[in-house]
Amino acid sequence: MKTKLLSIKLVSITSLLFLIGVQLTNAQSKKRNKKSIISYPERMYSSLEYRSIGPYRGGRSSAVTGVEGKPNLFYFGAAGGGVWKTENGGETYENISDGYFGGSIGSISVSKSDTNVIYVGGGEVTVRGNVSSGYGIWKSLDAGKTWIFAGLPKSRHVPRIVIDPNNSDIVYAAVLGNIYKPTPERGVYKSIDGGVNWRRILFSNQHSGAVELVMDPSNPRVLYASTWRLNRTPFSLNSGGEGSALWKSIDEGKNWTEISLNNGFAKGTLGIIGVTVSPVNSQKVWAIVENKDEGGIYQSDDGGSTWKYINDSRALRQRAWYYSKIYADTQDEDIIYVMNVSYHKSKDGGKTFKSNNANHGDHHDLWIAPEDNQRMIIADDGGAQVSFNAGTTWSTYHNQPTAQFYRVTTDNSFPYRIYVAQQDNSTLRVNHRSSASGITEKDWEETAGGESAHLAIDPLDNDVVYGGSYGGFLTRVNHKNNSVRGINVWPDNPMGYGAEGMKYRFQWNFPIHFSKHNPKKLYTFSNHVHVSENEGQSWKIISPDLTRNDPEKLKSSGGPITQDNTGVEYYCTIFAANESPLKEGLIWIGSDDGLIHLTRDGGNNWENITPPMMPKWLMINSIEPSPFDPAVCYVAGTLYKSGDFKPYLYKTSDYGKTWSLITKGISSEHFTRVLRADPSKKGLLYAGTETGIYISYDDGRSWNPFQLNLPIVPVTDLTIKENSLIVATQGRSLWILDDLTVLHQIDKNTINQPINLFKPKDSYRTQGSSTKKTSLTQGANLPNGVIVHFNLTDFDDKKDSLALYFKEQNGTLIKKYSSTDKEDKLEIKVGGNTFVWDTRYEGAEVLDGMIFWSASFSGAKAVPGNYKVILEKNGITQEQSFEILPDPRTEVSLLDMKRQFDFVNLVNASADKAHKAINNIRILRKKLEDFEMIHKENKNLNTLLIKAEKLNHSLSQIEKALYQTQNKSNQDPLNFPIRLTNKLGHLNQLVTSNDFPPTDQDEIVRKYLSKEIDEKMSEYKKLITEDLKSFNKEFSELNLDYLTLNLN
Secondary structure (H helix, E strand, C coil), rough: HHHHHHHHHHHHHHHHHHHHHHHHHHHHHHHHHHHHHCCCHHHCCCCCCEEEEECCCCCEEEEEEEEECEEEEEEEECCEEEEEEEECCCCCEEECCCCCCCCCCEEEECCCCCCCCEEEEEEECCCCCCCCCCCCHHHEEECCCCEEEECCCCCCCCCEEEEEECCCCEEEEEEECCCCCCCCEEEEEEECCEEEECCEEECCCCEEEEEEEEECCEEEEEEEEEEEEEEEEECCCEEEECCCEEECCCCCCCCEEHHHHHHHCCCCCCEEEEEEEECCCCEEEEEEEECCCCEEEECCCCCCCCEEEEEHHHHHHHHHHHCCEEEEEECCCEEEEEEEEEEEECCCCCCCCCCEECCCCEEEEEECCEEEEEEEEEEECCCEEEECCCCCCCCCCCCCCCCEEEEEECCCCCCEEEEEEEECCCCEEECCCCCCCCCCCCHEEECCHHHCCCCCCCCCCEEEEEEEHHHCEEEEEEEECCEEEECCCCCCCCHHHHHEEECCCCCCCCEEECCCCCCCCCCEEEEEEEECCCCCCCCCEEECCCCCCCHHHCCCCCCCCCCCCCCCCCCCCCCEEEEEECCCCCEEEEECCCEEEEEEECCCCCCCCCCCCCCCCCCCEEEEEEECCCEEEEEEEEEHHHHHEEEEEEEEECCCCCCCEEECCCCCCCHHHHHHHHCCCCCCCCEEEEEEEEEECCCCCCCEECCCCCCCCEEEEEECCCEEEEEECCCCCCCECCCHHHHHHCCCCHHCCCCCEEECCCCCCCCCCCCCCCCCCCEECCCCCCEEEEEEEECCCCCCCCCEEEEECCCEEEEEEEEECEEEEEEECEEEEEEECCCCCCCCCCCCCCCCCCCCCCCCCCCCCEEEEEEEEEEHHHEEEEECCCCECCCCCCHHHHHHHHHHHHHHHHHHHHHHHHHHHHHHHHHHHHHHHHCCCCHHHHHHHHHHHHHHHCCCCCHHHHCCCCCCCHHHHHCCCCHHHHHHHHHHHHHHCCCCCCCHHHHHHHHHHHHHHHHHHHHHHHHHHHHEEEEEEEEHHCCCCCCCCCCC
C-alpha cells in the first residue's frame, strides 16, 4: 500500500515536473520566437531611393481623355502604371497619381462643367493573361494635383466613367468586377454626391459586369450600357453567354431596357459589345458585337429601337474580347472609328473602313475633342499618342516609362546590362548606368526572344543571348555577329491550338537558364525539363512530366464564341525553376498547377516535395534556393487567377520535407510573385507583390513594406546584382535600388546611435553624370562618384554643425563639406541622408561672370585606390574607408591616371593663381577709379592722378593678357580671341575627357602657357610690390581722407 502510494506520488511529481517543463519550454519558445522577430525603422535607411531607369518606351494603355477647350491637355491611364498627364500635346508626360494610388487604370473622365474635377477607375478592360486589377475609384478636384478615394473598393475593373455635363457630382461607373469568379459587385453604379455614396442601377448577373457606358451628348438623361459575361481562369478565357447584353436608360439610370433584343440585332449568344452615339445626331447609334454568326457592326437610326447589320469584317472584330470599342466623330455623323489591331476609320457611317495605325498597334481607346475633330488621343499597347490632324500623324510613345516586364536578369559586362521582355514589344538589354547624363535609347537594344520571354545569357560570352516566347519559340542571338538562330525544343508551331495540341507544353512565359555550375549547360522547361550542352543543336529530356497533367485543363481556350490560343492559357506547365548556387545538380522545379519537385542529382531522380498545406492549384511563380544553405529554398506563388488575392510565400529548411508559410506582415491582398534572398546577408529577403516590395530581416518570419519612393505598381520580378536590387514592374518599367550595403550594415546597435556613417559601396572612376531633377524623357543615371549614406537621429541647424571630410589614406584632406559652409554646403535632414562626392580635388577658382570657351577648371579626379570619409557632428566623429575602382574598360594604368591627376593639378594651380590675381586686380582698379573720380578736379594731385591712371592701365593689361575681358555672352569668344587661362583650361578639358595621361604635346603647351602666365604674374607682383607701394606712400603722406590701397 505504501509502495503504491509512493508510486502515485512519484507519478504526480513527475507529471507536475513535466507540466512545468512544458510550460517552461513553451515560454522559452515564445521568448525565442519573440526575439527572433527582427525589424528596423525606415528612418535607418530612408536615404535609399529607387532609381527609375526606364526604358522610356510605353506599355499598354486602355484609358485616355482630353479636355474640351484645352488643346494641349490630355490624360492617360497605364496598364499597371497609374495616371499620366501632358500639358504640351504629348511631348512629355508626368505621373500624377504617385503618392495616392497607382497600378492598373481602366478609365479616366474629366468633368465638362468643372475641368478640375477628374474621376479615375482602377482595373483595365484589356483582360489578357497578365492583367492587373484596380483599387476602386479616385477623384481629384485640382486637375490631378491631389486625390481622394471615391469608393467602390471591390469593383476590381472599371472600364468606363461618365460624368453629367452639368453637375460634376453626378457620376456613373461601369463596373466589370472580379474577372476570375462570380461576384455581386458588378454592373452600372451611380453617385449623386461626387463618389461619397454609390448605388447600383443596372445588374445583369453575378457573372456579367458592365464593360461600356455612354451618355447621349445632347441629353444627359439618356444612357447606353453594355454588360459582358467574362470569366478568366489560369487555363482559359471565356467571353460571352447569358448576361451579355446592350441596355438603354432614358431616365438617368432609374430604368433600363435591353435593346439588344430589339429587331435587327444579332441573335444567339452575345459576347462583348461596344457602343457609341453620334454627338451630331443622337438618334444614330452604333454597336460592335461579338457573335459567332452575326458579329460585326450594327447601326440604329432611332436610338436603338431597331438595328441594321452593316459590316461583318473580321478585321474589325478579330480577337473581340481584347478590343470591341467604337467611337462616333464629334462633328461628322458619318465618321466612326473602330479599335482593333489597327484602328479603322469609316466616312460612310460604318459601311466601309480604311485601316490605320498609330505609332503602335493593338488600339483600345480613343477620345476626340468635341470642338475639334482633328484633335484626339489614342490608347494602344504602346501607351498614349496624340494627333492634331485626325490621325495623319501621331506623337511618340517613346516618352512614357510604362513598360510591362515579365522577368529580369543581368549579365557580367561593365556596365552590367539588364535583360527584360516587354509585353507588346520586344526583349531588351539595358545598361544599368550610362556614360551620358541619363539612360536613353543609346543605352538599350533589342535581344533574343519575344515579348513574353525569359532570357538567359551565355556565361562564357555575354553577347550570346537565348530568349523564349509563346508557342515554345526559342532563339539564340549573337550580338557580335548580328546572327539569329531558332533552337525550339520542338519546332511545331501550336498557334491556334489548345494545350492538348502540343507535344511539350511550353507556357507563354516558360523558364530558360544556364546552370550556375556548368556554363555549357542550358535548361529550358515545358512540362518536362530539357537540357542542351551544344547551344540548342539538340535537347535531352531529364524529367518525367512534373505537372498534374489534368486533361480537363488541357483544352482550347476561349468560347463560347471566339477561341483564343496564344500560349497564355497553356496549363500544367513548369513555370519556375532554379538551381542551387551551392550544389550542382540540385534543381528546384515549380509548376503553374501547384506542384514542387526536387532533384539532387541533375535530373536522374525526382522527388515531389509539394507542401501539403499549399492550395492545390497555386501557380508557383518563382523559386529561390538559398545562397547560404543548400537545404533551404523559398517559393512564391499566386492564386489570383482563381479570385484569391492572398500572398503565398513558403520556406523549407530540409530539402522540402517540411514547409512553413512566411507571409506575416504582408497585406492580405498583396499577392506575391517573387521572393529573392540577399546573397550578402543571411536572412535578408525581398518580396515583390502586386503593389510593391516588402522586406524581411529575419528570414521571412516577419515582413515590412519596403516601398520608399517606389510607386504603387505590380512587381513581376526581382534580381540582385553587385549589391543592387533590380525591380521589374508591370507598368512602370525598371527601377534599381543602388546600394543594399546600407541594409547589410544595420543591426540592433546602429539603430540606437545618434549618428551612423555607413561604409560607402565601392565606386568606379568612370564617365557619366546625373541630374537631381527628374527627367520626363530619359531614365535616371547612377550618380557618378562616391555615394555616402549617413543617418541622424536629430539635427537642429541653429545649434548643430555637421561636416563630411574626404581624405587620402595618409590623412591628407581632399575636400570638406559642411552644414555651415556657403560654397561646399551640406543639406541636412533628420533621418537618412545621401551625399555624392564627385571624387574631385579642389579646382581652380573661377570668378563670377567669367566666360570661357571649351575649358575646364574642375579639380582632378581621385586616382583609384583606398580613401576614407569622416562624419563629424558637434565634435563626435565616425570614420569609414572606401575604395574607388578603375573602370574595367579603361585602356590605361593607374600610373597613367596619376600622370593625368598631376597634370590637372599643375594646370589648376596656374589658373587659380592667375584668377586670384585677376580678382585682386579688379579690386585695386575699382579703388583707383574711385580715387580718380573723386579727385580729378584737384590740381594739387595731378602727379598722383597720373600715377593712378598708369597703374590702373598696367593692371588692366595684365588682366587682359590672362583673361578676355570683352566676353559678355557665351559666344563672344568667337569674336574676341581667348586668353591664357582659357587656353590652359582647354588643356584640362582635353586631357580629362577620359582617363588617358597628357600627351607630350599637352605637356609642352602646358609649360609654354604656364610660363606666359608666370611672366604676367611677375609683372603683377612688381606692380604690387613696387608701383603700388610707392603710390600708397605718396597717398598716405597727403593725409587724404581715403582708404589706403593694398592687396587685401
